[in-house]
Amino acid sequence: MGTAEPISPRNPRVAFARRLARRATRGKERRFLAEGPQAVREAVAHRGADGRPTLVELFATEEAVERHADIVAAARAAGARVLPASDATMADIAQTVTPQGLIGVCRFLHTPFADVLAARPALVAVLAHVRDPGNAGTVLRCADAAGADAVVLTDASVDLYNPKSVRASAGSLFHLPVAVGVPVAEAVTGLRAHGLRVLAADGAGERDLDGELDRGAMNGPTAWVFGNEAWGLPETTRALCDEVVRVPIHGRAESLNLATAAAVCLYASARAQR
Numbered sequence: 001m002g003t004a005e006p007i008s009p010r011n012p013r014v015a016f017a018r019r020l021a022r023r024a025t026r027g028k029e030r031r032f033l034a035e036g037p038q039a040v041r042e043a044v045a046h047r048g049a050d051g052r053p054t055l056v057e058l059f060a061t062e063e064a065v066e067r068h069a070d071i072v073a074a075a076r077a078a079g080a081r082v083l084p085a086s087d088a089t090m091a092d093i094a095q096t097v098t099p100q101g102l103i104g105v106c107r108f109l110h111t112p113f114a115d116v117l118a119a120r121p122a123l124v125a126v127l128a129h130v131r132d133p134g135n136a137g138t139v140l141r142c143a144d145a146a147g148a149d150a151v152v153l154t155d156a157s158v159d160l161y162n163p164k165s166v167r168a169s170a171g172s173l174f175h176l177p178v179a180v181g182v183p184v185a186e187a188v189t190g191l192r193a194h195g196l197r198v199l200a201a202d203g204a205g206e207r208d209l210d211g212e213l214d215r216g217a218m219n220g221p222t223a224w225v226f227g228n229e230a231w232g233l234p235e236t237t238r239a240l241c242d243e244v245v246r247v248p249i250h251g252r253a254e255s256l257n258l259a260t261a262a263a264v265c266l267y268a269s270a271r272a273q274r
Contacts, residue, residue, distance in 0.1 A: 032161035042171035064101025095163035121149035137168025144172035146266035205246035218272035
């Protein structure tokens, strides 16, 4: 791309990518943006259930092409259209303050909830009423790191393809099945029917995570339900679950934030199951 003329900021492809910052456009077009080399690398390697490549287009600055030649070459080999972009055009599309020179336009990739259940998962994270996109992406990353089989976002949770969610997942969005828009009652009922013990993570839980581990109650297939960052899980959601479990606070901290609590719970299950 060294001598290629950068695409004009007024080009329709740039305008389309810019509009993907809006949820309505993402839903209509079934496309989203993946920013930075890590996310783009994972997008290049991913294919949908229909076998089609997930990455459709790649905007790249000349510097990024030189620095990440392997990613750009892989994108071209996968059939993605590579568009040369100036720094100004990249800043116009990007949702970050300091773009890293690569922005991919990707196909939606979420998995039907029925397919998640059919795979007989042993560890699932359910995000119920989670509204902060950064937290949603970070919990997805935690679930991936802990070896979870799937993540479920309920219909009351944030958009999976919000740029902040995608960025916070650090590529994990492309690693494990994610079902979206599932009513919380349907999620809990379906997971339980497929043999998972469904646990609500809540600081006011009657059960203690350490106690559950000590009595060997964490060894079987488990789904963790995580709630809103500010007010946790509503009583109606807690009542749906088999148990409400708290992460013990041994020091003087008032509480743990959502992503930290999710990491503790998911890794506790992962260790017990292994």
